[in-house]
Amino acid sequence: MARDWIHWGDNSTKGLPIDGMVIGQIRTRSDDSYVTDSASSATAYSCGIKTFNGGIAVDSDQEPCGTVLEAAKLKGYMTGLIVTSRITHATPASYVAHIYDRDKEANIALQEIGYTHPLGRTVDILMGGGRCYFTPRKTASSCRKDDVDALAIAKTLGYTVFEDRTTFDKDVKLPYLGLFTQDHMSYEIDRDPKKEPSLTEMAIKGLNDLYKATKGSKEGFFVMVEASRIDHAGHANDPTGHLHDILEYNRAMDAMREWIDEHDDSPTVLISTADHECGGLTLGYQLDGPPDYWFSPGYFAGSKNSTEKLSRAWKAATTTDLDRYVRENIFKPYGIMSPSRDEISRAIALRNTTSGFGIFLGQAFSERLGVHWATLGHSAVDVTLYGYGVNHEDFAGQHENTEVAEFVAEQLDLELDSITERLRKNTSWVKDNVKPQPGESARLKGRDVARHHH
Secondary structure: OHHHHHHHHHOOOOOOHHHEEEEEEOOOOOOOOOOOOHHHHHHHHHHHHOOOOOOOOOOOOEOOOOHHHHHHHHOOOEEEEEEEEOOOHHHOOOOOEEEEOOOOHHHHHHHHHHOOOOOOOOEEEEEEEEEHHHOOOOOOOOOOOOOOOHHHHHHOOOOEEEHHHHHHOOOOOOOOOEOOOOOOOOOHHHHHOOOOOOHHHHHHHHEEEEHHHOOOOOOOOEEEEEEEEHHHHHOOOOOOHHHHHHHHHHHHHHHHHHHHHHHOOOOOOEEOOOEEOOEEEEEOOOEEEEOEOOOOOHHHHOOOOOOHHHHHHHHHOOOOOHHHHHHHHOOOOOOOOOOOOOHHHHHHHOOOHHHHHHHHHHHHHHHHHHHEEOOOOOEEEOOOEEEEEEOOOHHEEEEEEEHHHHHHHOOOOOOHHHHHHHHHHOOOOOOOOOOOOOOOOHHHHHOEEEEEOO
């Protein structure tokens, strides 16, 4: 879709920056399903094991497993997690937290900063969204159900804590925790650059800071960078949000590739893949019969916002002229210039259901593009594997997702089993990390990613 959009704009056949980095595919099934979620997939990438959907760096018996990030830190490497989702979301959590349920993000926040983690602080850079899980319940928009102030705790553990673009642009002392939004960061098309850095900017800042911190040392660094919101757009069936976050992911990949070339004194390998496919996206449909087919990426030219932003604006609107408002302020900014009477009526009926309206809006625009979605969830298809830098050719081919961790461990000469043993000496270190009672959650019985490491 992104490649076709670029071609439509300038008739270019050069493709995307990532096209030249394709080295294979990744199989994505989890331990309990052929369709993985982000937690089980990220656990495969971090621990090198299969686990159940929803499990965060634990095995199928809900026992913790050592991750490549933890092993790297204990060996002397500097580490980082950089995402556009909440920093407590499944993928970043699976590199440094251990818990049977990905939804326990308040618990995950405390593990990420090293407060309730048996190994102490293992992450030097944390950047993304999700501030609401770090502030006590009495704070506006807090997501916690207790009075714990995780930001204050992070400061006592040595973190420089910042929440704004101004501080991001300065030299920040490591370790640091940068949280730019209460929830997930904005889709790229909605992002206010005065308030939120882009994925590319965060990735390069992280690389530069980790490089400076390790220059002259025997060990280097490991950093996981995730273009998280591509997945979210798939869940929402939002082609506009999807397109622009894919384009930003490509800019980030291109920038990291250039960074590797410019730092030949620090041999670095970049490995990138997705945790899973999301949405079951297909392009084009048949009109009256072959060879009459249709896909029109040109419609993207008029689409200026994600469905998420427009859904919130529609729900918050105070106008009494609903027909006119939804035509001019919702449909048009999304690229639907001439909504039908039925579409307007349905938009009004769905006004107070932001998720439901967003899905409706995305699918209405998708129909005009010739884009189709098979699901609002994940699919079981293989995902593309990209690589660049030192030894990336060694990982070419078709692999199980667990082999990503094995490759990282091999490159950094890490021993994960010893970390696992340390974690399992006493698993009472996290109050909520106890096995659920039978029936507590049926899914416990038996979810953008770019990954860069040095």
